[in-house]
Amino acid sequence: MNNTNKNVLKIDNLSICFDINGKKCHAIRDLNLTVNAGELVALVGESGCGKSTFGQMLVNLLEPTKGEILFEGEDIFKSRRARKEIPQKIQMIFQDPYSSLNPKRKIGWLLEESLDIHRKNLSKEQRIKIVDEMLELVGLDESYKDRYPSQLSGGQRQRVSIAIALILNPKFVVCDEAVSALDVSVQAQILNLLHDLQEKFNLTYLFISHNLNVVSYMSDRIGVMYLGSIVELGDAVTLSKNPIHPYTKMLFSSSMNVGEADSGKVQITGELPSPSNPPSGCTFHTRCAYCTELCSSARPELQELPDGRQIACHYAQKFYQESMEKKQ
Template sequence: MNNVLLQTKNLSKIYTDDRKSIVKAVNDITLQIYQGETFGLVGESGCGKSTFGQMLVNLLEPTKGEILFEGEDIFKSRRARKEIPQKIQMIFQDPYSSLNPKRKIGWLLEESLDIHRKNLSKEQRIKIVDEMLELVGLDESYKDRYPSQLSGGQRQRVSIAIALILKPKFVVCDEAVSALDVSVQAQILNLLHDLQEKFNLTYLFISHNLNVVSYMSDRIGIMYLGSIVELGDAVTLSKNPIHPYTKMLFSSSMNVGEADSGKIQITGELPSPSNPPSGCTFHTRCAYCTELCSSARPELQELPDGRQIACHYAQKFYQESMEKKQ
């Protein structure tokens, strides 16, 4: 995969809270997402994952930095910004609140076509709506139902249909299955897989659930207090996490009864985004913290296996992990 579909350059979103403190919700993120892949973005609640995704779909405007889609800055080109809904869409976390409860499903699906496909006749729009419902596992009878008449899984299928009806190239899945029962989650994940293959979609898959992200993703970015701390191939990260924070996340996702020899114990609570620690923002919770960690912020550096890590001791930790494998 070397065809870059979307990339961010030094992308940041900064807020001022009620106390006039600066909150760096997203802090200087540079990454590339390739055509046809699923890029997973993982981190604890409040780390900035959703803020990052909302900037990509033009729901939030960056404080600084660039978002390039197919090589064009979507915030500098008026035409590119206007075309975002036709190229980039979002599937939201909560299907209960993301659908207008006063409108029938048919109207909700047809609305985007009314706005962005004015050349289509009423008959053509209805045909597209029927086809999209079938693709997400619902029949045309659902057009006459209200969201309140559907189960959570059915509502999320409708949300997926709405996101895909304009045939976008890139879809942000923001905690798209976290509000669903586990059995329904599996159905929706398989549906997203099938639709990705059918339409050659590219996903940004945002979640706090590492098991789900590992299953869905080709590459994974680990986010902590607004920054990427580790980024690499999903299989590589799952089998051999290097950054102490990544190790913590994978340890916490282990099932009861699994070997805990690789678990890493983290003390302390997640710092406030309005008052982040100096140096490495993770140093207050890291078992390997040194004076360097508390005074200097580490930059992302590439390791021999291609992953990137923001840690002063990345090379040391990587070498130790390789020695354990031998």
């Protein structure tokens, strides 16, 4: 994938806290991340870890409690111009193509609406031409303009959702579980389409998913989230083949196919703690087989390992060294 090594997105100590029945719920906590132009970065983790909340902040649906989201160097919440331009620069493809499309509107109207709002200089004929071209790009012909979402299959609806997301020619696309609601056979088609469109338009993707097989195939880098924070971030191939953080090991072990070698397999134990009452110290320590007194009392910061990955674990260097020795 095309990677210019230019930061298009920089997240600095991002947090968001909700008040739920009088209790503070930290959905995202001091999250740091950079994404390069043309890159596909995936975020994985259990339901409730904050992946989708983070994605919604990127498209201005939620405002952070603290921290910064810098897109092309501008804070999207402090710069009025940046905030106004976000719909044209950052778009989201939602999980469920059944509920994300207005069932009372035809496909042509749904596609043209964004152009009507954000491209007022275009004539009706120009907008129709762009709609036709966009449908062709996602594998549909112009006859779909006169159909309603209920007349389309799940895969066709998601193709329309992709067309809607790309019709304003954004630079950055958030894919929030974009294939999880589709049949397995259709998932591969949509993933290939997303990959082809990324190459064609030099798009930058944030791919939110719980499917580790999908993100290992699609991604340049993978970030593993736990209770609102990133606990491991690194090259997709390296991280998939040799996870270091105990939670990452647990996730990838659970995704092993039947019959796959289970050497070093780590069983999933316990449940995800509530964000309104997170554990002290390392938030994963209540489920970690390697927990020590240090883990329960002090919160680990992300540290970089020799292979370039970042891990939030007090014993990251030790676990990394052990993994290298096993390879020898």
